Amino acid sequence: MAIYEVLLEHYGPQGWWPLSGRYHPGDYEYPKTWLQTFEVIVGAVLTQNTSWTSAEKALQNLMAAGLLEPGHLLAVNDETLREAIRPAGFFNQKALYLKSITRFFLDNGKRAFSRSELLKVKGVGNETADSILLYACRQPEFVVDAYTKRIMSGLGLIDQGAGYMELKGFFESNLPRDVALYQEFHALLVEHAKRFYSRKSKGSSPGSVDFLREVL
DNA sequence: AGCCAGGCTACCG
């Protein structure tokens, strides 16, 4: 919680997950419609190992083509889908992944589905599953990504060889089980990592000491 | 000119 409070103090609410290119800081009521839920899911796949700006271009293409609707995305031919999402990279894989998660969403999107069910969907691994559950379904699942691991091992709070579930468990066992908190914390970790743990400054250059270090 | 980005799958030993 100390880490969370310091990050929130420095950066303020991040407004994740962005919808239609817009963040909504301090408002944890999204998604508000079935289509917005679907947009989060599509974005979660598109941003796999890809910057959000690239994923967003793909999202814009999909929106312009009327494909941010499950039935339409599922019905469109693969070549059209591939071209729309090209800016997000790995477009051959992601086109298949999008169709598989969309089929799942059409079949199960009206009920509450579980983490283990999501993990059976082609193209959905640990982080994508948790992103979908936390930001699309508002279930309290802490999201871990490469940034999270870099920060936590950099601060010496977790072993470098720690796996996904170990990191996830570390957060969930030390925080109140709260959706808004999980959403904000993950977004703040990403923002912080972009500034202190990117290739420009790996957290060890003289002028860029991670201020979290001072707090702990 | 490389390295990296809000990972995942399939295959290797």
Added chain:
DNA sequence: CGGTAGCATGGC
């Protein structure tokens, strides 16, 4: 069952 090559475009 842990480790890793392959997937691909765009930004810096």
